[in-house]
Amino acid sequence: MKELFPAKQVMGFVFSLVLTVVALFVYYTDMSFKAGMTLLLVTAFIQAFLQLVVFMHAGESKDGKAIYTNVLYGVIIAVVTVFGSLLILLWDM
Amino acid sequence: MEFFQRFAIPHPSPAIYASMVAIALVSIGIVVGLTYFKKWGYLWREWLTTVDHKKIGIMYLLSALLMLFRGGADAIMMRAQLATPEAKLLDAQHYNEIFTTHGVVMILFMAMPFIFAFMNLIVPLQIGARDVAFPRLNALSFWLFFVGAMLFNISFVIGGSPDAGWTSYFPLAGNDFSTSVGTNYYMLAIQISGIGSLMTGINFCTTILKMRAPGMTLMKMPMFTWSAFIANVIVVFAFPVLTVALIMGTADRLFGANFFTTSNGGMDMLWANFFWVWGHPEVYILILPAFGLYSEIISTFSGRNLYGYKSMVWSMILISLLSFLVWTHHFFTMGQGALTNSIFSITTMAIAVPTGVKIFNWLFTMWKGKIRFTTPMLYSVGFIPLFTIGGVTGVMLAMSAADYQYHNTMFLVAHFHNTIIPGVVFAMLAGLTYYWPKFFGFMLNEKIGKTTFWFIAVGFVLAFFPMYITGLDGQARRMYTYSESTGFGPLNMVSFFGGALMAIAFLLIVYNIWYSFKNSPRDIGSDPWDARSLEWATHTPVPEYNFARLPQISSSQAFWDSKKNGHVLFKGEIEDIHMPNNSGVPFVMSCIFFVAGFSFVFALWVPAVIALIGVFVCMTLRSFEQDHGYHIHAKEVKETEAKYGEVLNNEDRSRATSRV
Numbered sequence: 092m093k094e095l096f097p098a099k100q101v102m103g104f105v106f107s108l109v110l111t112v113v114a115l116f117v118y119y120t121d122m123s124f125k126a127g128m129t130l131l132l133v134t135a136f137i138q139a140f141l142q143l144v145v146f147m148h149a150g151e152s153k154d155g156k157a158i159y160t161n162v163l164y165g166v167i168i169a170v171v172t173v174f175g176s177l178l179i180l181l182w183d184m
Numbered sequence: 185m186e187f188f189q190r191f192a193i194p195h196p197s198p199a200i201y202a203s204m205v206a207i208a209l210v211s212i213g214i215v216v217g218l219t220y221f222k223k224w225g226y227l228w229r230e231w232l233t234t235v236d237h238k239k240i241g242i243m244y245l246l247s248a249l250l251m252l253f254r255g256g257a258d259a260i261m262m263r264a265q266l267a268t269p270e271a272k273l274l275d276a277q278h279y280n281e282i283f284t285t286h287g288v289v290m291i292l293f294m295a296m297p298f299i300f301a302f303m304n305l306i307v308p309l310q311i312g313a314r315d316v317a318f319p320r321l322n323a324l325s326f327w328l329f330f331v332g333a334m335l336f337n338i339s340f341v342i343g344g345s346p347d348a349g350w351t352s353y354f355p356l357a358g359n360d361f362s363t364s365v366g367t368n369y370y371m372l373a374i375q376i377s378g379i380g381s382l383m384t385g386i387n388f389c390t391t392i393l394k395m396r397a398p399g400m401t402l403m404k405m406p407m408f409t410w411s412a413f414i415a416n417v418i419v420v421f422a423f424p425v426l427t428v429a430l431i432m433g434t435a436d437r438l439f440g441a442n443f444f445t446t447s448n449g450g451m452d453m454l455w456a457n458f459f460w461v462w463g464h465p466e467v468y469i470l471i472l473p474a475f476g477l478y479s480e481i482i483s484t485f486s487g488r489n490l491y492g493y494k495s496m497v498w499s500m501i502l503i504s505l506l507s508f509l510v511w512t513h514h515f516f517t518m519g520q521g522a523l524t525n526s527i528f529s530i531t532t533m534a535i536a537v538p539t540g541v542k543i544f545n546w547l548f549t550m551w552k553g554k555i556r557f558t559t560p561m562l563y564s565v566g567f568i569p570l571f572t573i574g575g576v577t578g579v580m581l582a583m584s585a586a587d588y589q590y591h592n593t594m595f596l597v598a599h600f601h602n603t604i605i606p607g608v609v610f611a612m613l614a615g616l617t618y619y620w621p622k623f624f625g626f627m628l629n630e631k632i633g634k635t636t637f638w639f640i641a642v643g644f645v646l647a648f649f650p651m652y653i654t655g656l657d658g659q660a661r662r663m664y665t666y667s668e669s670t671g672f673g674p675l676n677m678v679s680f681f682g683g684a685l686m687a688i689a690f691l692l693i694v695y696n697i698w699y700s701f702k703n704s705p706r707d708i709g710s711d712p713w714d715a716r717s718l719e720w721a722t723h724t725p726v727p728e729y730n731f732a733r734l735p736q737i738s739s740s741q742a743f744w745d746s747k748k749n750g751h752v753l754f755k756g757e758i759e760d761i762h763m764p765n766n767s768g769v770p771f772v773m774s775c776i777f778f779v780a781g782f783s784f785v786f787a788l789w790v791p792a793v794i795a796l797i798g799v800f801v802c803m804t805l806r807s808f809e810q811d812h813g814y815h816i817h818a819k820e821v822k823e824t825e826a827k828y829g830e831v832l833n834n835e836d837r838s839r840a841t842s843r844v
Contacts, residue, residue, distance in 0.1 A: 174427065183520050
């Protein structure tokens, strides 16, 4: 019975609900724009990572390493694109 | 009648009317010819519905050659217009349209399908696979590219060509300054073929990661497959940026959005930024497979291992990363500060390092080799010095302070043609000659091939080197004429002469294909060049299932080892082979995409919505379809193999290869 119960998934589900509730606080409580955005960004990224690992089963197959390498590569390029664009068009214009 | 007014050409000329007649006649000719020779069924069964990577590759190849002539015709018109000062051949508007379509056609509808052609033809063979990972998706990729290209090409006879440059910068490309539907064509046609490219990227990444023959680790893959892999990784990461930018641009033009306007919170520079976030990696999507082809060819005709295999691989990985870190060098003069320009100057110059590593690797491969100067080798040897000159002028342009001098001049035009023509076009022609026998069963004539090379090489030098000089003297790009007092006349005449030589070279290629088809011997065996990698280990022409038995790999040139070092490539019994079924869905779906694209261009909302629903219907049908493919039985495979004269029952013998 024990191995049939998807403990990891249930925990993950509960945790993702908690993250959603925390994010909702930004809407229902009165906090500064900066604090709100920070909270949203942090919870959003944890949420995305959680979904990827727990529900999309990244890293469970043989080529788990390749998947994480791809994700890392994608993150690097996204970060470079976003911050590069901000640098070019706003900060250093 | 009023309804049809919108399809009229806003700025007509006799040449465009002549093209309309020519297009109509050719279309009627094709339909009549197919009906007369009763080829509709053949066309549908063998080509329109095929999912075979080899046939898809051949269709990519033919489309690329067709588009080469379209883009080449644009090029020769531009050179003719600029050959003399104050020429009256083209007016400003036509010149704008022609340089725009030249750029788009050559990059997106010529170079891209050319590299996809070689990926399709060669990658599954080089890794010992039966097909790509998703054969039907592959067919869809091709047909989306094809209808995208067709949609773009009808622009000049229906509604007007795009005229805002291949970069289509806003605000020029916005509704205020580009009033015809031309730029809509640009947005929609590139969008449709771009979706196809993105799917190709996913398809080939999966194929290369998942479908390699037993024993082929990543570091034992042939170099062309490595380059294709890296290029497709870049495709997967770069093309979404273009997709999004094009959607934003379409929204601006058709739905009154304000992403790239100068008012209402829009930012026109954001387009340039997005365009080059995609555009610079795109350059490496084109050049890396070309490098891969050169690696195969140079190694084969030097009779040596590729020098520095590992450094080749790592330099490509480094290039793929750096390619995403340099995009600002396309607009150093847009107004950002010295800090940004310095950062991007340095990253740009850094790319010269891995590229230089590769150049030295090719030189060391040839060093002490027994070089055979065949046509493909001539292109490869010509590529090294010419491309290096292009690279060095690239480093000149990379210096942001100096770039203010070069920006928007013919110097820049000379630079990027100097990298793209010896880099990509030479590679494609070399690859065409090198792989032609594998897929068509006869070799192209060497004498005509070598003559072609000299025409194209000399033509290239004469056409583009003068632009370095006129560019430094201040001749601006994209200007339809210049006055006599500028003194640009004589050098531009030289350019026109060089362009004419290149035009002759391209006609010679067609003549060569026809001549060789008539005269070349057909008994060339499966390995006419005495080559080294796995694609030459199967029969010529390649059977539908590629390999009767999957090859066993122990090095990066397993085929060479099986010829010279007693490596046993094929072991075991022939078994049933599982193959994918043909499907008409990709073709039909792409035609629906064409209707959708055309309707969007002219803002015809009813057909646009119906066509988009059609696209989703196709996808829904596909997801409910049960298609398990079919099997070619062992007996059938053995019969086919026997026809090729293969010895079958001798398991442990390394295969005999014929050498002409």
